Amino acid sequence: MPDQTRTDTGKSAAALLVECLAIQGCERIFTVPGESFLAVLDALPERPEIDVVTCRQEGGVAYMACADGTMTGRPGVAFVTRGPGATNASIGVHVAHQDSQPMILFVGDVARGMQGREGFQEVDFPAFFGPICKWAARIDDPARIPEYVARAYAVAINGRPGPVVLALPEDMLVEDVPSTLEPRPFVDRVAQAACPDAMQALFGLIADAASPVAIIGGAGWNAKARHYFQQFAERIGLPVATAFRRQDAISPACPVYAGNLGYGPNPKLLERVRQADLVIAVGARLGEATTDGYEVPALEHPGQILVHIHPDPEELGRVYRTDLALCCSMDEFAESAALWADDGIIPFDAGGEAHREWLEWATPAPADAAMDLAACVAAMREALPDDTIICNGAGNFAGWWHRYWRYKAFPGQLAPTCGAMGYGVPAAVAASLRFPDRAVVAVAGDGDFLMNGQELATAAQYGANLIVVVVDNGAYGTIRMHQEREYPGRVSATALANPDFAMLGAAYGAWSAKVETTAEFIAALEEAKHRKGLRLIHAKTDLEWIAASGATISGLRARANATAA
Structure with a gap:
């Protein structure tokens, strides 16, 4: 380990790095401490305006930073150590990349003289992270720290937002730099106005259309974009669908909101997109989940005109044939659309x-299940405030909230579009710390919860105020669903033997309850909402009721067997 002792009157590179973060408005750092960046840990107390949140595993660190960036529009900041720390954190980098969310991951690295020898926990981080982030680099010269930090912020927030990874050799961090070396100024997002000629062309296409539809939410979406796009869409009666897990991109009360695309959408909405003669994608990348495997709309979309509006020119025409492309900020476009003359x-x-079709689809019907998750979500809508933030990871359990919850607030939905498990609890911790006066709910499946449930210790340590709902059906339910479709009755590797999650929550200091019926869930929720701090509801459900779309295990198996016969 390099000598930590400084010998002149300058400041350490680590202190300069922390100073640069403070100048960029960094308010919170998520970390699991490591010996490779001890100098940074030593410098942080000198900047009390930066909160340090100590997590339990680097996957949770990166998820929290990703969620924080989603909520603020500024990069969430994470520090992890080399080797296993960085590779654990890579899942959150991948989420930030596919979700188009700003984040900066700093990785303590081996000393510069040790590089290339496969030293202790050594990884070539620019090579490792390069494919899953916007920019990955190593800071070898401490004098360039202001340059690298400013560039990291600019890259993370501009164009298509996303993650940046910077490796920090541990010997570089303890070097002295001149006290005159200063951080670069605050970096703001570059405003990108919509081209007036392109706007004119867009409104001409809308005027000629018979059945247009918009698909919104994604890169750079913010409260301003939500406000103005809603005004525009309401004025012309444009049906608006949200991209996968972007349901807070528009108010559910908006009279033209048509529901969400993704897994298990309203069949009537899918048909509407299929039959549209004009598809206007705003912010969405039109990824696999949103487009039902690049089928709705189709890649070449014969008979349809596709307008794609996105802040990054590299996304325009990248996958889909695009008839009209606008490269601009989402809020700038939305404001222009709202103010544009449309005579x-x-x-x-x-x-x-x-909107009426969506309301019908999103209104629960009675079910025979002992615990009817649709009714439970409806009860949550009645019990919790409109600005509640719902956080979830991946799994069929999330579909009940996607279908029946009303995402009224912005931000109001923290959910990984890349389908990563274990995201919900860390995201809820970040949300509770960012918005301590708002209700925050983490919804997790049993398999999903056990991937990062240990971050309840982080929640307890920092006094996070949140509710956790663990939906326990004793299986990796999504994979079991696919098994029954493809190999009916041949169950392998999907059954789970779970702990008592209510007791586990209590061990972390949470108020907790175990429930097995809808009535018990509603009673537990009523008690939980009147409490503060960490609360956990262990909801035991029947695996038979596998999906919010109405699919059941027995039904999937019967259809698969009939098809095979």
Whole structure:
């Protein structure tokens, strides 16, 4: 380990790094401490405006930083150590990349003289992270720290937002730098106005359309974009669907909101997108989940015109044939659309019709299950405030909230579009710390919870105020669903023997309850909402009721067997 003793009157590189973060408005750092960046840990107390949140595993660190960036629009900041620390954190980097969310991961690295020898926990971090982030680099010269930090912020927030990874050799961090070396100024997102000619062309296409539809939410979406796009869409009666897990991109009360695309969407919404003669994608990358495997709309979309509006030119025309491309900020576009003269457009009736179809789809019907998750979500809507933030990882359990919850607030949904498990609890911790006066709920499946449930210790340590709902059906339910479709009755590797999650929550200091019926869930929720701090509801459910779409295990098996016969 390099000598930590400084010998002149300058400041350490680590102190300069922390100073640069403070200048960029960094308010919180998520970390699991490591010996490779001890100098940074030593410098942080000199900057009390930066909170340090000590987590339990680097996957939780990166998830929290990703969620924090999602909520603020500024990069969430994480520090982890080399080797296992960095590779554990890579899952959160991948989420930030596919979700288009700003984040900066700093990785303590081996000393510069040790590089290339496969030293203790050595990894070539630029090579390792390069494919899953916007920029990965190593800071070898401490004098360039202000340059690298400013560039990291600029890269993370501009164009398509995303993660940046910077490796910090431990010997570099303890070097002295001149006291005159200063951070670069605050880096703000570059405003990208919509091209007036392209806007004119867009409004001409809308005026000529018979059945248009918009798909919104994604890169750079913010409260301003939500406000103005909603005004624009309501004025012309444009049906608006949200991309996968972007349901807070528009108010559910908006009279033209048509529901969400992704896994288990309203079949009527899918048909509406199929039959649309004009598809306007705003912010969405039109990824696999949103488009039902690049089928709705189709890649070449014969008979349809596709307008794609995105802040990054590299996304425009990258996958889909695009008929009109606009490269601009989402909020700048939305404001222009809301203020644009549209005298040639006769308002569409389709927006109201699409909204009524969504309301019908998103209203629970009675079910025979002892614990009816649709009714439980409806009860949550009645019990919890409108600005509640719902956080979830991956699994069929999330579909009940995607279908029946009303994402009224912005931000109001923290959920990984890349389908990573274990995200919900860390995201909820980050949300509770960012918005301590708002209700925060982590919804997790049993398999999902056990991937990062240890971050309840972090929640308890920092007094996070949140509710955790663990949906326990004793299986990796999504994979079991696919098994029954492809190999009916041949169950392998999906059954789970779980702990008593209520007792586990209590061990972390949570108020907890175990429930097995809808009535018990509603009673537990009523008690939980009147308490503060960490609360956990262990909801035991029947695996038979596998998906919010209405699919059941027995039904999937019967259909698969009938097809095989």
